[in-house]
Amino acid sequence: MRYIRPSSLEDAVGLLANASGKAAILAGGSDLLVRMKGGFIEPDVIIDIKAIDALGRIIENDDGFVIGAAVPCAVLGENTALRNAWPGVVEGARLIGSKQVQGRCTIVGNLCNASPAADSVPALVAAGARALVRGPAGSRTIAVETIPVGPGKTSLAPGEIIEAILLDKRQRHSGDAYQRFTPRTEMDIAVVSAAVNLTLNDQGVVEKARVALGAAAPTVLLVEEAADILVGSRVDDGALERLAEACSAACRPIDDKRGTVEFRKKVAGVLAKRVALTAYQRAGQK
Amino acid sequence: MAGIAVSTTINGDQAEFLCHPDETLLEVLRERLGLMGVKEGCGTGDCGACSIILDDRLVCSCLVLGAEAEGRRIATVEGMAQGDKLHPLQQKFLEHAALQCGICTPGFLIAAKDLLAKNPDPTEEEIRFGLAGNLCRCTGYDKIVRAVQDAASVMRGA
Numbered sequence: 501m502r503y504i505r506p507s508s509l510e511d512a513v514g515l516l517a518n519a520s521g522k523a524a525i526l527a528g529g530s531d532l533l534v535r536m537k538g539g540f541i542e543p544d545v546i547i548d549i550k551a552i553d554a555l556g557r558i559i560e561n562d563d564g565f566v567i568g569a570a571v572p573c574a575v576l577g578e579n580t581a582l583r584n585a586w587p588g589v590v591e592g593a594r595l596i597g598s599k600q601v602q603g604r605c606t607i608v609g610n611l612c613n614a615s616p617a618a619d620s621v622p623a624l625v626a627a628g629a630r631a632l633v634r635g636p637a638g639s640r641t642i643a644v645e646t647i648p649v650g651p652g653k654t655s656l657a658p659g660e661i662i663e664a665i666l667l668d669k670r671q672r673h674s675g676d677a678y679q680r681f682t683p684r685t686e687m688d689i690a691v692v693s694a695a696v697n698l699t700l701n702d703q704g705v706v707e708k709a710r711v712a713l714g715a716a717a718p719t720v721l722l723v724e725e726a727a728d729i730l731v732g733s734r735v736d737d738g739a740l741e742r743l744a745e746a747c748s749a750a751c752r753p754i755d756d757k758r759g760t761v762e763f764r765k766k767v768a769g770v771l772a773k774r775v776a777l778t779a780y781q782r783a784g785q786k
Numbered sequence: 787m788a789g790i791a792v793s794t795t796i797n798g799d800q801a802e803f804l805c806h807p808d809e810t811l812l813e814v815l816r817e818r819l820g821l822m823g824v825k826e827g828c829g830t831g832d833c834g835a836c837s838i839i840l841d842d843r844l845v846c847s848c849l850v851l852g853a854e855a856e857g858r859r860i861a862t863v864e865g866m867a868q869g870d871k872l873h874p875l876q877q878k879f880l881e882h883a884a885l886q887c888g889i890c891t892p893g894f895l896i897a898a899k900d901l902l903a904k905n906p907d908p909t910e911e912e913i914r915f916g917l918a919g920n921l922c923r924c925t926g927y928d929k930i931v932r933a934v935q936d937a938a939s940v941m942r943g944a
Contacts, residue, residue, distance in 0.1 A: 501808050503790060526851070526854075529849050529851065533848070533849045533850075533851070534831060536808065537830060537848075546807060546851070548851075548853075548854060550854070598831075599900075599901075599916060600837055600897070600919045601846070601849070603844050603845045604849060604850070685918075686915060686919075687832070687919060
């Protein structure tokens, strides 16, 4: 096994594309090192991307935010501008693991690990976040929800690296929120989770909505029919009831020791209602 | 030995070591550098017994490769006391009997040190959330929380 710490993204892509044997990207390592220790993966080359300057930064520009692939989730929580603009994205990222894990884990790692229960992904999907992907064939920008294709599997081509997550500049009267259900309040994996992102008009009526569910199917779900229910409403009781029904109906969860199918479907609806209300409140304040 | 040459700073002192690419920082600290205060509990980032501060961030050293320590600053429990004088957290853990077997204690001390550096006057809830990444299987958490509260007030000069 070799450990390499390239200082440019071009070098990292070259190493990944031309590696003989299995190559693994190391950012926070909170999934990779656990999988190595468990014997689930034995990379021939570990490519540590943390020496690539641009990947360690959060940049706010005219288009919104660029969050580098090596930025630990703790840093997302410390960025006031990001927290104000995208509170739901930050609360999802901040729920991953303990404080120790927060100092290492990244949202790109969470996305590429492709767990259906990944805490940061539903809020990114609801936010309409995009991933900036660099590979041997050049750069492309794709919607976050197209990256996980099943548990542990992504749509990335061989040699491709996610360079950054892009979040749009926030429009007025916008808010997002994320919540999950876990038996323990900290350091647990979502049994089911929900994220909602809303933009209101000046009269407080929802103009745009995106709804995402986690741990409810093999990948995080973008539930368009649930979003359609919120559009045109003031997130009143009737809309919330129909939202919950649409979310429960969209779930295709597994039955396991952490929750039954019936429980996950029901709680998906309950969480969707709660986060829709929080997102609505947040949007109204801006 | 063939290996990666790493130069780093541990508890304020320059340190150099050679390690294998798949060797964790936890293994390096214990087995190559003899810093036995860093404990291995789970090895998967769940228990916090191997907690260290890496460039002002609390992390599990079992989830860091030794090679990643190049050019970084590491703080372990061995750097907390000043000579014979215990750190207020160590003193208060003793006074409050906030330990039994002691395996989790260095991790709790380091996590509490990091917590108080960022929040000198935490509420009980903030302490419990702040230390949620550290597991104790003997004594429970109440005495630990009280020791941290007491140490915090000493450190604030209250």
